[in-house]
Amino acid sequence: MITSWATRLSSASVRQDIIERTDEIPLFVEEMTKAVLETKSEGEARRTTGNIPSPAAAVPASLHASLMARLDQLGPAKEVAQIGSAIGREFSHTLLFSVASKPEPELASALDRLISAGLLFRQGVPPYSSYLFKHALVQDAAYGTLLRRRRQELHARVATALEQHFADLVDRQPEILAHHLTRAGQAERASDQWLKAGQFAASRSAYAEAVSHFDRGLSLLSSLLDAQRDRQEIKLQLAKGVSLSNANGFSSAEAAKAHARAHELSDKIGDIDSQFTAIWGLWTFRRTSDWNAARQLSDRLLSLIEKGNNVGLRLEAHHMGWTTHFFCGELAPAQEHCEKGRTLYEFEQHRTHAHIYGHDPGVCARTLGAWSAWLLGYPDTCSAMAAAPVRASAPPG
Structure with missing residues (x-):
């Protein structure tokens, strides 16, 4: 039958x-x-x-x-599906438990029902299991049933749980925390976390990803107070400019635009450190087509560092000096700036310059110093520089 x-x-x-x-x-x-x-x-x-x-x-x-x-039709299990949808397409049992604030038996029963209904897949045994929505559309449907305030509340709880109990995950994937802070409506913290996410991506040479993260951070600034907004935008624009230069080359007009905006804002609030980095970015752009303009920017930076005792800024001012003089065919002053740069450079103190300015000044000083010595007729000096230990000027590893 x-x-x-x-x-x-x-x-x-x-x-x-x-x-x-x-x-x-x-x-x-x-x-x-x-x-x-x-x-x-x-x-x-x-x-x-x-x-x-x-x-x-x-x-x-x-x-x-x-x-x-x-x-x-799922009854109480629907709420668990909603909570999971706020976490993401895939989530761990421990994170769900932290966010849901439900007794373990009640949570387990709801998860079993969602799995029986074919909406979730489970891998592993609780509490060491993870869950995956059967399809992104299932997640979207569950998320779509949440009111705006409830969504923000859940994302805020996810962000808190991540910070308190999943620090390793946040360190490896800072953009996850940034996403939840954004959805929670915490613009200031979210913008700062997108900056961290972009910096982390840039440290792995994932420059396109980094720029995307910086843009997410910039998109949140409209709700911040003026002074707070300007300082945060400067950080994001400078970081974005460096990543664009590394991704698209020193002639990137978009990188120059980001540095010009950062320069405008740093002049407005009188932040010398930010002014310095912005001028560096503009110099990087100008030296691809106009060495006279690049020289003016280099001289301006050398003048700017006289107002303070920041060794890192002095190092980078000489960095611009030796590069400018070398490519203008002025080998003696180029070598002089290289010598000053090598004297100032300390690996542990200045290793982060590779990410701030695009490459490591210690390596650059040693390289252009050796080239200058060779072209000036001092091959022994060149060989000695080339053979010297590179630990003192090695890029961040």
């Missing part, structure tokens, strides 16, 4: 309706088939398929409605 569900699916018209109205999208085919199997007669099955809009352009909305209906 043919079972009732087999009878309903044996109808050619029902099967054809499922195929046509789901546009053969696998997840939608499955959702539609489940809906048909839950009917009590072939007539009801046909009405169910008939309620799905056609043509295929309407499929995404229909699929979303189908998933929403399934979530509504």
